[in-house]
Amino acid sequence: MSTPVWITATPPATHGELHVGHLAGPYVAADVLARFLRAEGEPVRFTTGTADHASSVHVRALRAGRKPEEVAEGYRAAITSDWLRSGVEFDHIVRPRQDKGYRGRLTDLFRQLYADGVIAARTRLTPYCEPCGRWLHGAHVTGTCPHCAAACEGGMCHECARPNDGGDLLDPRCALCDSPAVPRRCRRLYVPLEPYREALAEYWAGTGLPPRLAALCESLVEDGLPDIAVSHPAEWGLSVPVDGFPEHRIDGCFEAAAMHLFGHGDRPLPERAVHFCGFGHAFCHAVLLPVLLFAQGLKLPQHFCVNEAYVMEDEVPGRGSGRKAWALDLITEYGSDTLRRHVLQARPLGRRTAFHADRLAAARRELDEGWNDWLARLFAAVREECAGRAPEALPGGSGWEVLERRLLRGLEDLREAYSPDAFDPRRAVALLDEMVRSAADFGHVNAHEAHRPTTAGRHLPVLAAQLAVARALGAWARPVMPEGADRLAAALKARPGGPVSAAALVPPAPGTRLAPPSGPVFGF
The missing domain is CATH 3.40.50.620 (HUPs)
Structure with a gap:
């Protein structure tokens, strides 16, 4: 060794x-x-x-x-x-x-x-x-x-x-x-x-x-x-x-x-x-x-x-x-x-x-209005549409293939920013924020799938896709924000931590009962 x-x-x-x-x-x-x-x-x-x-x-x-x-x-x-x-x-x-x-x-x-x-x-x-x-x-x-x-x-x-x-x-x-x-x-x-x-x-x-x-x-x-x-x-x-x-x-x-x-x-x-x-x-x-x-x-x-x-x-x-x-x-x-x-x-x-105190306050707003708002909407949708359980569906939805490719390209940059040879934690924060914004946009664009009368269940792959991103962030964001990342992993019934790799970009097993916290996931 x-x-x-x-x-x-x-x-x-x-x-x-x-x-x-x-x-x-x-x-x-x-x-x-x-x-x-x-x-x-x-x-x-x-x-x-x-x-x-x-x-x-x-x-x-x-x-x-x-x-x-x-x-x-x-x-x-x-x-x-x-x-x-x-x-x-x-x-x-x-x-x-x-x-x-x-x-x-x-x-x-x-x-x-x-x-x-x-x-x-x-x-x-x-x-x-x-x-x-x-x-x-x-x-x-x-x-x-x-x-x-x-x-x-x-x-x-x-x-x-x-x-x-x-x-x-x-x-x-x-x-x-x-x-x-x-x-x-x-x-x-x-x-x-x-x-x-x-x-x-x-x-x-x-x-x-x-x-x-x-x-x-x-x-x-x-x-x-x-x-x-x-x-x-x-x-x-x-x-x-x-x-x-x-x-x-x-x-x-x-x-x-x-x-x-x-x-x-x-x-x-x-x-x-x-x-x-x-x-x-x-x-x-x-x-x-x-x-x-x-x-x-x-x-x-x-x-x-x-x-x-x-x-x-x-x-x-x-x-x-x-x-x-x-x-x-x-x-x-x-x-x-x-x-x-x-x-x-x-x-x-x-x-x-x-x-600058105002920049620290801005960091809290980014977590509340970006990360926590998206996760709160996601957990609420799973609770309302799936009785609080991970859906029986593979990740999908309009634009999922594009989002997945972007996440994986961002993952390569994130790993580089975390690595000793090109260590740049400021860039790591920026990459994570962009991933969350992209996932939130994906959720907003596909929110209307639940209301289409022609095909039942079209919204379930959308929820599975966002849960996959959330699960990945439990590993990918942990070096930066370990407290919130572990809270997110617990909510998704996933093991905390894990490699910053593509293997984390999968949703919880179908039927898993989620346990979102009563308050914000990241920060407070």
Whole structure:
């Protein structure tokens, strides 16, 4: 049996709840791919984790006067609940502070890399806050990116995705007291990337990187690959297991990359991995994770699905607005079907996009006036004409042959949009909507068959044809809207899920008593 396709999504930092931008980025899209491949019979390993030791967790705790472990655990529980409610189903969510063996595995890897010379000590200027008496790293320090001039934190710029060493930030300031940071010499541990120049260039050339990520990687090579700090003098995080650095903690980017390896477990590396991440987090996936593998003599064919930022309408790039559309609130108001299809339609691919509440409301109207209206009329007709049972007839009706051909052509495009090589969930939503509109038009055109006095039963093939389309949608739409698709399958007494294939385009067995829900099938 082949090794599973490994799908990862960026571990979110547990300093706050999930907002709609998180769902529009890696999580729902990665779940769509995982569901499609599983339905096809492909073995899948879908993993993520929570970045409980991120510096932003410590900053949040200091501002709130709480312990960082309390902040991390509270938001970790909220995040995993939001994933569940939005239909994102992972095979494993790494919990850094709970998973047995995690701390030991990660510190053993760090210790081994240090012994092998992959990690080395360097003394560099590092920001320090004199009023707070604290070294500044990660979210503890804010400033201007030396590469793109965007506002950013220490360690990584989420606008251009290039790393910084903290000390090279322009106008660095303490995130807590806003005092100007003072540069001081500090001895830390680094991963020098320059020794991996040829290995990385060869790896990137064979990976098929998205254009913006390719431009980033080529620029890093052109400018000279940097040394990446993997330890900081800090109070929060995993202790560095190397003598001489007693008050240092392992860097969050290093931990995020190593977390993926822990999440995959002791299984043989897969034949293929697909990483979903925001562009601002791409460095950890496309640079640091491969280096950790190279250092262990491993290579992993990988594919990257990179999204840009999905922001509020009035949010300033790089600075935020303080106003968020929280995932929990939107799921509660609109349901997972509506929210999932909306964030897939609005997914920020190749450019920054903004959340508009009216577009989310429009997604709900599309489900109500398109999908649910057609299904309600279909179930009502079966109830009135066939006593609620699937008719004793083969699919037919005026234009059925044309509709069937169109559906099967659309199915080919749908499978392509779901596939890893041409993954495009926005197109998948558009194709599904067109299929529903075509089926609804077919139903309207043939509605008068029931009233023709010359030939009895001419309307029954029309009902069978629409039930066949409905049954197909229970499988074809499931990667996008699993909650409604399973509700539809239950109404038709069909097994939930199944491959996205032509085999699903058949009506329920004649005489099957249907069980339509009392409310809408998709959304609510």
